[in-house]
Amino acid sequence: MRVELDEPKCVASGQCVMASPEVFDQRDEDGVAILLVEHPADDLMDGVREAIAVCPAAAIRLVEQ
Amino acid sequence: MGASATGLAAAETLRREGYDGTLTLVGDEPHAPYDRPPLSKQLLAAEWDTDRLTLRTPADLDVLDLDLRLGTAATGLxxxxHEVRxxxxxTVPYDGLVxxxxxxxxxxxGEGAHVLRTLEDALTLRDRLTPGRRLVVVGAGFLGAEAAAxxxxxxxxxxxxxxxxxxxxHAVGAEVGAMLSRAHLDHGxxxxxxxxxxxxxxxxxxxxxxxVIEAHEVLVAIGSVPNTEWLADSGLGVGDGVVCDEHCEAARxxxxxxDVARWYNPLFGTAMRIEHRTHAAEQGMAAARNLLAAREARKPFAPVPYFWSDQYDMKVQAYGYLRGHDEVAVVDGDLAERRFVAVYRTGDRVTGALAAGMPPKAIRQWRQAIAVGAAWSEAVPTELEEAHHG
Known part of the structure; x- marks a missing residue:
């Protein structure tokens, strides 16, 4: 699975960083999310799914390979 | 019942947690689940098309294997x-209901005013907002302020x-409220x-x-009413929302x-009803998990609420429960420059934080303080407090 971040949609809430700090970070200047790991390992997927669910902008998606 | 962000989050969580029975998602609007915050922001500004508001692709919805009933309101419980009308x-029978x-x-x-809740509301208003048109916005809360901007x-x-x-x-304190209102005046x-x-x-x-204040268009943004009339004869407790316990349970x-739930948030020791986008998803997930869990394994829902608002060139972000606070202190930056972090005290605890124009990490540490119920006297530097009082 590949994580996709729709950067223009991001509202810089930082919810993804709190749900999955291994996979997401935020830019210092404007808080927009940064994708750290495009293909997260299985043990990180619960956090990624949580991030997708809580993202207030629906800016994160999982794409099947 | 309800096919917006909350209903969708609940449905997805039920499937993710292994529920493989019949899953009915009912919504009174004709649209598949869509996102509301952009209605008063990018959609109203005509920066985004309606298709950018769709929360899930048709393929993503297909995977959920829903009995999806759109354009149909619930009328009774x-x-x-164990039936919804x-x-x-x-009627829809249920073993569990969210x-x-x-x-x-x-x-x-009076007739003819706009409101701003649905996609149709936003598109109708957008069509009328041409240059030179006179608009009166009634209500300078977050929605009214965003639409005015x-x-x-x-x-x-x-x-x-x-x-x-x-x-x-009442929401953010007089000082921060005054700062936000100056932005309107500065922009004319x-x-x-x-x-x-x-x-x-x-x-x-x-x-x-x-x-009489004359206007071509009027937008009324004076708050919301929970959609609970359909529950009037159900026996559920209703009072500015559906009354729930800390597990978000209203009845067995x-x-x-x-938005519709008034539940007891143990983190703040009070019942609350929250109308924020992030909360919609979080509580949908929490309710779904508790619905599936064995009763003794259920978890209290004790979130730190979060919201953001875009006004002019300013992004305002807040964590916690600011309502009813006793004191506000600016702990970083400067209110006058619209770059600051303000924290809120209720009783002897840090209960809220609000930031504008600051790096994200500046406010995230305060979210942590709120989440652990940090004592104000320990979390807020004394010199700042004295300066604030002085």
Whole structure:
């Protein structure tokens, strides 16, 4: 699975960083999310799914390979 | 019941947690689940098309294997029979129920005013906001403020009317509220406070003192009413929302979540009803998990609420429960420069934090302080507190 971040949609809430700090970070200047790991390992997927669910902008998606 | 962000989050969580039985998702709007915050932001500004608001692709929805009933409102709940009645005359039996029927805008007497809740509302208003058009916005809360900022950017002449002396003072405190209202005045939006609107007229709005303010368009943004009428005879506790315990449970196997739910948040020791986008998803997930869990394994829902608001070039972000706070202290930056972090005290605890124009990490540490119920005396530097009082 590949994580996709729709950067223009991001509202810089930082919810993804709190749900999955291994996979997401935020830019210092404007808080927009940064994708750290495009293909997260299985043990990180619960956090990624949580991030997708809580993202207030629906800016994160999982794409099947 | 309810096919917006909360209902969708609940449905997805039920499937993710292994529920493979029949899953019915009912929504009164004709659309597949879509996102509301952009309605008063990018959609109203015509920066985004409607398809950008769709929360899930048709393929993503297919995977959920839903019995999806759109354009159908719920009209009644029969608790003993475990049945929901729908407007089309059908009934839906259930073993478990998540109520997520949301809120609708409060209105004023008189015809012809806009409200801003649904996609249609936003598109209708957007079509009318042409340069030079006179718009009166009633209510300078977050929704009214955002819409006023967008309308100003589109070239409309905007008058913003607010009954309170300082907009949003009850929500964010008088100092921060005053700072936010200065942004309107700086941009040439005619903000008038302490003004009560009694009705919408053919050519504008009438104030309590009889004055009529003329406008081509009127937007009423004076808060919301929970959609609970369909539960009136159900036996569920209803009072400004569906009354729930800390597990979001309203009755055995009946949960409520999102804008419509008034639940007991143990983190703050009080019942609350939250109308924020992030909360909609979080509570939908929490309710779904508790619905599936064994009763003794259920978890209290104790979130730190979060919201953001885009106004002009400013992004405002807040964590916690700011309402009813006793004190505000600016702990970083400067209010006058619109770059600051303000923290909120209720009793002896840090209960809220609000930031504008600051790096994200500046406010995230305060979220942590709120989440652990940090003591104000330990979390807030003493010299700042003294300066604030002094």
């Amino acid at each position: 029969d608790l003993p029979a 729908l407007a089309d005359g059908s 109520i997520a029927t949301g809120v609708r805008p409060r209105r004023l007497p 967008v309308a100003w950017r589109l070239g409309a002449q905007v008058t913003l009317l607010e009954p309170a002396p300082v907009p949003l003072a 939006v005619d903000l008038r406070t302490g003004v009560t609107v009694t009705e919408v007229t053919e050519d504008g709005v009438r104030l309590a003192d009889g004055e 196997n009946v949960y409520a979540a999102g």
